[in-house]
Amino acid sequence: xxxxxxTDGRRPAHGAVExxxxxxxxxxxxxxxxxxxxxxGAAATSFAAFIAACGxxxxxxxxxxxxxxATGTSTAAGTSSASAAGSGDxxxxxxxxxxxxxxxxxxxxxxxxxxxxxxxxxxIKTFGxxxxxxxxxxxxxAMSLGTPASExxxxxxxxxxxxxxxxxxxxxxxxxxxxxxQAGSIKSKEILAAALAIHTIEARHAATLQFITNxxxxxxxxxxxxxTMAQVLAVVKPFIA
Amino acid sequence: MTHIEPASPELGAVExxxxxxxxxxxxxxxxxxxxxxxxxxxxxxxxxxxxxxxxxxxxxxxxxxxxxxxxxxxKAKSVGLSGxxxxxxxLFAEEENAHVQALTKAISAGGGTPAKKxxxxxxxxxxxxxxxxxxxxxxxxxxxxNGAGPSLKNPAYLAAAGSIVQIEARHAATIALITGxxxxxxxxxxxxxTKAQVLKKAGPLIKM
Numbered sequence: 278x279x280x281x282x283x284t285d286g287r288r289p290a291h292g293a294v295e296x297x298x299x300x301x302x303x304x305x306x307x308x309x310x311x312x313x314x315x316x317x318g319a320a321a322t323s324f325a326a327f328i329a330a331c332g333x334x335x336x337x338x339x340x341x342x343x344x345x346x347a348t349g350t351s352t353a354a355g356t357s358s359a360s361a362a363g364s365g366d367x368x369x370x371x372x373x374x375x376x377x378x379x380x381x382x383x384x385x386x387x388x389x390x391x392x393x394x395x396x397x398x399x400x401i402k403t404f405g406x407x408x409x410x411x412x413x414x415x416x417x418x419a420m421s422l423g424t425p426a427s428e429x430x431x432x433x434x435x436x437x438x439x440x441x442x443x444x445x446x447x448x449x450x451x452x453x454x455x456x457x458x459q460a461g462s463i464k465s466k467e468i469l470a471a472a473l474a475i476h477t478i479e480a481r482h483a484a485t486l487q488f489i490t491n492x493x494x495x496x497x498x499x500x501x502x503x504x505t506m507a508q509v510l511a512v513v514k515p516f517i518a
Numbered sequence: 519m520t521h522i523e524p525a526s527p528e529l530g531a532v533e534x535x536x537x538x539x540x541x542x543x544x545x546x547x548x549x550x551x552x553x554x555x556x557x558x559x560x561x562x563x564x565x566x567x568x569x570x571x572x573x574x575x576x577x578x579x580x581x582x583x584x585x586x587x588x589x590x591x592x593k594a595k596s597v598g599l600s601g602x603x604x605x606x607x608x609l610f611a612e613e614e615n616a617h618v619q620a621l622t623k624a625i626s627a628g629g630g631t632p633a634k635k636x637x638x639x640x641x642x643x644x645x646x647x648x649x650x651x652x653x654x655x656x657x658x659x660x661x662x663x664n665g666a667g668p669s670l671k672n673p674a675y676l677a678a679a680g681s682i683v684q685i686e687a688r689h690a691a692t693i694a695l696i697t698g699x700x701x702x703x704x705x706x707x708x709x710x711x712t713k714a715q716v717l718k719k720a721g722p723l724i725k726m
Contacts, residue, residue: 400701403701406706407705407706410705410706410707414707453684457677457681460676460680461673461674461677461680466668469668470664470667470668470710471707473663473664473680473683473708473710474664474707474708474709474710475706475707475708476680476684477660477664477683477686477708478702478706480683480684480685480687480688480691481687481688481690481691481694481701481702481708482701482702483688484687484688484689484691484692487688488695493609494689494692495609495613495685495688495689498616499612499614499616499617499620499682500678500681500682500685501680501681501684501685501688503677503681
């Protein structure tokens with residue numbers, strides 16, 4: 278049951294998501310990226326605080342205080358969209374928060390739809406609960422830096438189990454690419470550690486949905502491809518009411 | 519997709535036939551270093567990621583990737599796999615090998631000397647113990663990269679590590695799915711591992 282949403286016709290938006298998610302041209306290979314200068318930020322701090330706040334591992338320290346005003350050089354580029362507010366790390370956190378809000382709402386809607394049962398429903402519930410925890414954690418961090426993004430109202434086509442599974446797959450692949458695209462731009466080590474901890478959860482979700490739909494778990498091959506904020510927001514836009 | 523309690527996501531639980539576990543489960547790589555000479559475990563030895571330079575971290579990652587490649591290439595063959603296990607082991611072998619190549623290049627380009635491939639010993643004798651070990655290795659890989667990431671100074675290396683760790687996470691989820699283990703063993707946030715924690719899990723698999 279691979280491919281194209283064009284076959285199940287009615288959801289052009291969905292097809293667009295998938296196309297964009299898989300668009301090799303728009304994204305950069307890692308070897309190319311290796312030559313590219315990304316955000317700066319090498320201030321060595323411990324990165325325990327945020328993870329501790331997330332209920333992750335071990336040691337903690339104070340809150341993830343950072344330098345909100347510190348003008349994110351490269352990061353500012355993609356933040357022009359309405360959904361991400363602030364600059365530097367705050368902008369990135371709010372961007373992630375917005376995506377997590379949408380994912381969380383999406384899964385809630387899917388669960389409510391009654392389209393899934395049994396083992397698949399339980400996977401969806403698990404994933405939904407995890408996205409909700411990402412929302413809570415990111416909101417906390419955004420509050421420590423400034424003003425959190427407000428919750429968007431998502432609108433998602435929910436028609437059939439097959440269609441929803443494919444949409445979920447696209448959403449999770451997008452999420453993974455979105456986090457990967459920000460890693461090099463995050464200044465605070467605490468926030469970077471948190472983003473990494475969430476990034477691989479999105480990847481696990483994505484691989485699961487790839488697997489369920491008989492697609493390869495690693496659609497990008499051996500190196501996952503990042504997406505920029507602008508690319509991701511363009512894909513997400515149709516899903517915001 | 520069923521969710522069975524993870525059989526036991528620790529190496530110690532992996533079944534071993536024909537050898538006493540202590541004969542190869544050394545007490546961590548630091549011990550291994552003392553016993554076998556630091557050369558064998560050099561890339562694994564240093565106390566914390568934070569204290570390591572980028573090249574050290576990349577060499578640490580390279581050693582893990584050697585380990586995974588060897589596991590999926592060589593060990594998979596000797597164990598004899600079938601079905602999805604065989605299919606995914608073949609795919610993952612290729613991808614881990616691509617990571618080895620990329621890291622080797624990055625280390626050389628950064629002026630470092632790529633770590634040599636050690637000899638590994640894997641406590642797996644059949645498909646079931648192979649997959650259990652695969653689950654541990656992939657999850658350890660995720661934790662290792664996530665733990666090391668914030669210590670990387672060069673953003674290009676961080677981008678590369680991020681690109682690789684996402685693949686490790688996808689592998690881990692796939693193994694979880696074919697074995698009925700937890701897709702997200704740490705819950706909503708993957709826990710970063712310290713170097714010592716990674717050593718504890720992976721060190722015993724390195725042989726002289």
